[in-house]
Amino acid sequence: MHQRQDDSSGPRRQFITFRSGAQEFGADIMAIREIRGWTETTPLPHAPDYVRGVINLRGVVLPVVDLKARLGLGLTQANPKHVIVVVQAADRTIGLLVDAVSDILTVTAGDIQPTPELAREAQSEFVEGIAVLSERLVTILGMDRLVGSLVGEAKAA
Amino acid sequence: MSDPMEAIRQTYFQECEELLLAMEEGLLALENGADGETINAVFRAVHSIKGSGGAFGFEALVRFAHGFETVMDQLRAGQLEAGGDVTALLLRAGDLLADHVAAARDGGAAPEDGEVSAALAALAGAEGGDEDFAPADFEGLDFVPLQIVVEDAPPAPTPMQGWRIRFAPHAALYANASEPALLLRALRGLGDLTVAADVSTLPALEALSPQAAYFAWDMTLAGDIPRAAVEEVFDFVTGQCDLDIAPLTFLLVAPPEADAPQIVPLAQVAPPAEKAPEKPDRKDGESRQTIRVDLDKVDRLVNLVGELVITQAMLSQRVAECKIPRASSVGNGLAELEHLLRELQDSVMAIRTQPVKSVFQRMPRLVRELAAQTAKKVHLVLEGEATEVDKTVIERLGEPLTHMIRNAVDHGLESPEERRAAGKSEEGTVTLSAEHRGGRIVIEVADDGRGIDRARVRQKAVERGLIPAGATLSDEETDNLIFMPGFSTAKEVSNISGRGVGMDVVRRNIVDLGGRIVIGNSPSQGSRFSLTLPLTLAVLDGMVVAIGGQTFVLPLTHIVESLKPRAADIQAFGRGRNLLNVRGAYVPLVMTGEILNVPDARPPSDGVVILVESQGTGRLALAVDAILGQRQVVIKSFEDNYRHIGGIAAATILGDGRVALILDVDGIVARCRDRIADLNDLQPTGT
Numbered sequence: 001m002h003q004r005q006d007d008s009s010g011p012r013r014q015f016i017t018f019r020s021g022a023q024e025f026g027a028d029i030m031a032i033r034e035i036r037g038w039t040e041t042t043p044l045p046h047a048p049d050y051v052r053g054v055i056n057l058r059g060v061v062l063p064v065v066d067l068k069a070r071l072g073l074g075l076t077q078a079n080p081k082h083v084i085v086v087v088q089a090a091d092r093t094i095g096l097l098v099d100a101v102s103d104i105l106t107v108t109a110g111d112i113q114p115t116p117e118l119a120r121e122a123q124s125e126f127v128e129g130i131a132v133l134s135e136r137l138v139t140i141l142g143m144d145r146l147v148g149s150l151v152g153e154a155k156a157a
Numbered sequence: 158m159s160d161p162m163e164a165i166r167q168t169y170f171q172e173c174e175e176l177l178l179a180m181e182e183g184l185l186a187l188e189n190g191a192d193g194e195t196i197n198a199v200f201r202a203v204h205s206i207k208g209s210g211g212a213f214g215f216e217a218l219v220r221f222a223h224g225f226e227t228v229m230d231q232l233r234a235g236q237l238e239a240g241g242d243v244t245a246l247l248l249r250a251g252d253l254l255a256d257h258v259a260a261a262r263d264g265g266a267a268p269e270d271g272e273v274s275a276a277l278a279a280l281a282g283a284e285g286g287d288e289d290f291a292p293a294d295f296e297g298l299d300f301v302p303l304q305i306v307v308e309d310a311p312p313a314p315t316p317m318q319g320w321r322i323r324f325a326p327h328a329a330l331y332a333n334a335s336e337p338a339l340l341l342r343a344l345r346g347l348g349d350l351t352v353a354a355d356v357s358t359l360p361a362l363e364a365l366s367p368q369a370a371y372f373a374w375d376m377t378l379a380g381d382i383p384r385a386a387v388e389e390v391f392d393f394v395t396g397q398c399d400l401d402i403a404p405l406t407f408l409l410v411a412p413p414e415a416d417a418p419q420i421v422p423l424a425q426v427a428p429p430a431e432k433a434p435e436k437p438d439r440k441d442g443e444s445r446q447t448i449r450v451d452l453d454k455v456d457r458l459v460n461l462v463g464e465l466v467i468t469q470a471m472l473s474q475r476v477a478e479c480k481i482p483r484a485s486s487v488g489n490g491l492a493e494l495e496h497l498l499r500e501l502q503d504s505v506m507a508i509r510t511q512p513v514k515s516v517f518q519r520m521p522r523l524v525r526e527l528a529a530q531t532a533k534k535v536h537l538v539l540e541g542e543a544t545e546v547d548k549t550v551i552e553r554l555g556e557p558l559t560h561m562i563r564n565a566v567d568h569g570l571e572s573p574e575e576r577r578a579a580g581k582s583e584e585g586t587v588t589l590s591a592e593h594r595g596g597r598i599v600i601e602v603a604d605d606g607r608g609i610d611r612a613r614v615r616q617k618a619v620e621r622g623l624i625p626a627g628a629t630l631s632d633e634e635t636d637n638l639i640f641m642p643g644f645s646t647a648k649e650v651s652n653i654s655g656r657g658v659g660m661d662v663v664r665r666n667i668v669d670l671g672g673r674i675v676i677g678n679s680p681s682q683g684s685r686f687s688l689t690l691p692l693t694l695a696v697l698d699g700m701v702v703a704i705g706g707q708t709f710v711l712p713l714t715h716i717v718e719s720l721k722p723r724a725a726d727i728q729a730f731g732r733g734r735n736l737l738n739v740r741g742a743y744v745p746l747v748m749t750g751e752i753l754n755v756p757d758a759r760p761p762s763d764g765v766v767i768l769v770e771s772q773g774t775g776r777l778a779l780a781v782d783a784i785l786g787q788r789q790v791v792i793k794s795f796e797d798n799y800r801h802i803g804g805i806a807a808a809t810i811l812g813d814g815r816v817a818l819i820l821d822v823d824g825i826v827a828r829c830r831d832r833i834a835d836l837n838d839l840q841p842t843g844t
Contacts, residue, residue, distance in 0.1 A: 042816040043707065044795075045753040046802055054795055054808060054816045059464035061795040061808045061816055092798045151800050 015105040015131070017138050018085060018098040020067045020076070024138050025098070026105055026131060031089045031143040035101055038082040049075060051150070052097060057086065064095040065150065071126070089143035094150065105138065107131050112140055125149070169209050171449070173258045176202040177251075178518050184251050185521055187244050196239070199247075200229040204393065206258065208333060217267035218257040224277040225250045231281060243280065249273050252522050318381050319348060323401040325355075325373035330397035332368075341374065343390045348380025377405060452548070455508050459695060462505045463791050463810070466498050470812050506693060507545075513591045513600070514542040516554050520562055520589055527566040534573055534583050535566055540590035546598045547693035550670060554600070554690075557666040561602040561686055562587065564660070569606035569684055579681065581605065597672075598692055603685040609678045611635045618644065636676045640664045671697055671714050699790050699819065700767070701811075702781040704750045705758040708817045709781075710790055710809055715822045717768040717776065719784060724762040733832070737766060737778040744768065745829075746778045749820075752828050753804060758782060771826045779825070792819065804828045 015026035016035075041053030041064050050069035054061050064084060068076045076082065076097055084095040112129040126149070128142040183199035186192075207222035228247070231237040239247075256268040322344070326337055344350050355373040359365070378387065384402060391400055473491050481487050517539050528535040570576075570585035577583055588603045611632060618624045618638045630638075638644060642661040667674045672690035691697065699710035700719075726738040727746060737746040746766065750758020758764075761780035771777050790809035793816075806821035 040815070042808075042818065043755075044799070044802060044818070045755065045804060051799075054799070056467075056810045056814055056816050059460040059793070059810065061793045061798065061810075063795065063799040094798055 012106055012108050015107070015138070015140060016085070016101060017103040017105050018083070018101045020071075020098045021073050023073075024102065024136060025067070026138045026140045027085070027087065027096075027143050029104065031087050033086040033088050033093065036084050036086065036095075038078050038080055038084055038097065052078070055084070055095065057093075057095070060093065062086070062093060062095050063150070064097055065146075066097045068097075070146070087143050087147060089146070090148040090151075092147050092150070094147055096146075105131065105133075166213060169213065170258070170262045172209070173206055173262075176206050177255050177258060178515065180206075180251055180254070181518055181521070184244070184248050187239050187247065193233070196229065196232050200226065200233050201392070203229055203254065206254065208393075210258075210261065211334060213261070215257075215261040217270075218254075218261050221250075221257055221270050221274055222254060224274050224281070225254060227281045228277050237280065246273065246276055246280065248522075248525065250277060252525075255522075319377060319379035319405040320382065320384070320387055321403045321405050322376045322378060322387065323373065323399070324376065324391070325399040326370050326394070327397050327399070328368055328370045330394050331370060333394075333397060335394050335397070337372070337374070340390055340394070341376070344376065344378055344387070347382050347386055347390070348378050351377045351379075373399075379405070450508075452509075455505075458505050459509070462498070462502050466502060467810060467812065467814050469494055469498055471814055474813075506547075506695070509547050509549075509693065509695070510545040511548050511551050512543045512545050513551060513554070513598075516551055516558060517542050517589060517591070519555065520558065523559060523562055524566060524587065527563060531567060532572065533566065533570050533585060535570060536584050536586045538586060538588045538590075540588065541592045544591040544593060544598060546591075546690070547695065549694045550598075550690055550692070553666065553670055557663040557688070558589070558600070558602070560659075560663050562589065565602055565604040565606070565684075569604035569608075571607050575607075579607075593692075594689075596692065598690050600688040600690065601685055602688075603677075603683060605683040608680040608682055608684050609636055609639065609676070610680065611678075614638050632678075633676075636678045639676075640674075668714065670694065671712065673714060694792065696789050696791050697809075697819065698787070699809075700787050701785040701817070702765075702767070703783045703785055704753065704781050705755040707755055708785065708811065708815075709749075709753075710817050710819045711767060711769070711779070711781075712806070712819065712822070713787070715769045715771070717770055719765055719767045722761060722766050727761060735761070737761075739768065739776075739778070744776045744778050746780060747825060747829055749779045749781055749825065752825055752832070753820075769822050771822045777822070777826060779820075779822075790817075790819070 014029040016029050016032050017024055017026045019025075036057075039055055041055050043053040044051060044063070047053070050066045052064045052066050054063050056062070066076050066078075068074060076099070078097060081100075083098055083101055085098055085101065087094055087096050111133075112131050114129050115127050116130075126141050126146045128140045131138045131140055180199050180202035183195045183202070186195045187199070203222055203226045207219050207226055210218045210222065225247075228237065228250075232239055232243075237243065250273050253268055253270050253273050257270070259265070260267050324337070324340070326335075330337070341350070341352060353375045355375055356371065358373070359371045365371075384404075387402055391398070394400075469491075473495070476487060476491060483489075483492070520539070521537055524535050524537040527533075565587045566585075570587070571579065571581075573583040576585060586605050588601070590603075591598060591600045593599075615624075615630070615635055615638070618641065619626050621644065623638065623641050623644065624630070639660045640663075644659060644661065664674050667688055667690070670690055671694065672688055675687045675689070677685035677687065697710075698713040700713060700716060702709050702711055720739070722737060728736045728738065728743070730736045735746040735748070736743040746761060748758065748761065750756075758780075759782045764780055764782045765784055766778045766780050767784075769777050769779055790811075793808045793810065795808045804821055804824040804827075806819045806824065808816050808818050811817050
């Protein structure tokens with residue numbers, strides 16, 4: 001567990017961090033409902049490739065989004081070791097397919113830097129900023145934007 | 158709902174709805190003869206609406222309700238006789254009161270009530286006069302005992318008979334604008350009353366709160382009075398006061414039930430006065446205990462129980478795999494669990510059900526208004542109002558039923574003259590009935606009017622280009638033409654029906670609910686529309702099919718038949734289209750797998766074809782790989798968490814815990830059309 005002590009002021013925020021591909025991402029802990037193992041999904045017709053389908057979460061039909069594919073980094077080859085992070089944001093509940101959950105991170109607002117201009121690309125629309133810790137770089141994702149985007153761009157698919 | 162006052166207002170209007178229903182029910186019962194309890198029920202309803210309405214400052218409503226209440230009170234007291242004109246006036250008053258409530262709720266202008274108000278006032282003024290609150294129902298009870306029958310009963314009631322009553326109002330009683338003095342006066346009307354005020358709790362002036370209640374009264378009420386009559390006086394303040402009623406004397410055996418008249422049993426042989434309020438009567442009315450529960454909470458419960466059933470099924474499967482015999486303690490336990498779960502599921506589903514009464518109750522008023530507008534005489538018969546069905550079904554039944562009743566009165570029934578000429582009674586009858594039949598609810602709207610004029614229907618359909626002029630149609634097919642979009646047989650467009658949105662809308666509504674509609678038509682005898690609906694929208698009867706290794710559910714309501722086509726039956730037709738020969742008729746064949754973007758679907762010649770009926774386009778053949786079975790599935794929306802997908806209606810969870818998608822036949826038709834319109838877009842979309 002990496003509990004970073006920081007003397008700079010500002011409200012503290014907690015993030016769950018997870019790995020997807022070679023990167024480490026963070027999501028506000030308040031948006032995370034639970035974490036569960038990967039189960040086979042039921043594919044949805046005419047869905048974009050990053051929507052892996054739906055699963056049964058205790059009676060709720062939960063769409064599962066492949067985070068790596070969503071960020072334009074290619075499909076995850078899912079196996080039982082992969083993890084679905086259940087996220088509640090933008091009035092919706094979805095599952096986020098990631099490689100593994102790694103950490104809980106406590107940082108102050110001051111620790112989060114805006115995304116460097118050069119790095120802007122496909123994923124930037126969901127990125128709130130980056131948190132730099134001694135040796136690691138964690139990309140903080142805005143869950144509202146990520147989840148909300150599922151509804152908006154449906155038509156194009 | 159952040160405003161607490163708003164929450165209270167909402168509760169008030171919810172209660173008003175229930176009270177208005179009770180009132181309407183009572184008023185309709187009055188048409189078939191008045192009895193004391195019915196009149197009381199109506200009085201109570203009007204009184205409560207008025208009372209709470211005053212608290213919100215709905216002046217027009219309160220003023221009108223007051224006039225209404227006065228008349229009801231006189232009816233109650235026997236100073237007025239219910240019958241013909243009076244009942245008709247009361248019904249109109251009831252309708253107006255409902256309008257007043259609606260106006261108050263929606264902030265609209267109060268309805269024009271001058272005429273009815275005046276009529277009510279005239280009625281009250283003409284017959285009333287005695288302002289005293291001594292209702293005749295109590296008097297009726299006063300002379301119930303027939304002491305002559307009972308030898309050893311004293312010829313006159315002993316002066317010791319009576320009640321000791323302690324009445325301590327709470328602050329709430331005053332807040333509701335009830336007046337203790339009126340209650341005491343009413344008690345005095347029952348017998349010889351001695352009152353002593355108890356002011357012992359009255360604090361010193363500086364400690365006195367003007368909002369609090371301090372007084373209590375100790376009373377002795379002498380006379381041979383049934384306990385029920387005493388309780389009746391306090392009917393409106395129950396729960397707002399401490400009330401202690403004890404018999405003054407123990408000479409006679411205290412009645413085991415409080416409401417039994419205070420006389421020896423034999424005396425009960427004498428018919429109690431007609432108007433005597435009997436406790437049991439109240440049972441079917443307002444005294445049934447209910448609680449209000451947020452629908453979300455119930456749905457959550459339904460969800461959880463459904464999930465429990467699936468988990469149990471999986472558990473059973475695992476246990477069976479472990480070769481544990483059914484007769485073992487584990488097997489028995491599981492069987493017991495399964496049994497309990499099924500019962501639990503039924504009970505939970507039952508929470509969501511309501512009697513269809515709430516919809517049916519709106520119809521008498523509609524019929525009254527229609528009868529007045531069309532100058533027809535209509536008698537509405539309601540049957541099976543207690544039949545229970547899911548709340549969501551009920552909510553969506555109102556519109557189609559209203560439409561069908563309108564049609565029955567406007568198109569079905571003849572004018573009194575025509576009816577007389579046809580040898581029928583002048584008054585037409587419209588019957589609205591509901592019953593459970595084979596796990597579904599069947600609702601019928603029947604009239605004894607002229608029936609559907611097939612020649613005219615046909616002519617109209619030809620005129621509108623709905624059918625070719627020379628088409629041969631069976632009687633049934635002709636009748637069904639009225640469901641075609643844009644069909645309306647009204648000679649002139651009236652504001653009652655015939656606005657072009659006719660039976661096609663009704664049918665769409667019913668099909669959306671997972672139901673079917675069937676016409677029974679006998680010309681000159683009348684017509685009968687039967688709606689068959691599922692008991693709940695939460696479940697659906699479906700056919701489970703496989704397409705390319707995936708499982709889908711097809712709603713049974715759309716399915717006509719399934720068949721195994723020979724390769725020769727399939728004909729290519731234009732680009733990317735196929736037709737299927739079904740016993741000589743060609744129907745479009747849809748490659749369901751292609752439409753749903755499922756890879757590896759079998760070619761239709763190797764699979765099964767399901768013939769479905771779609772809205773608008775008629776029959777359609779859907780190619781699937783195989784039929785896996787038929788079962789009832791619980792409908793789950795995925796749109797809450799995702800978005801709408803064309804061709805998919807919803808999802809469900811199968812016995813193995815996996816999600817299966819429920820197909821939407823009309824959506825598939827729309828998808829096909831898009832596809833054919835744009836043949837360049839043959840690549841699978843979305844990748």
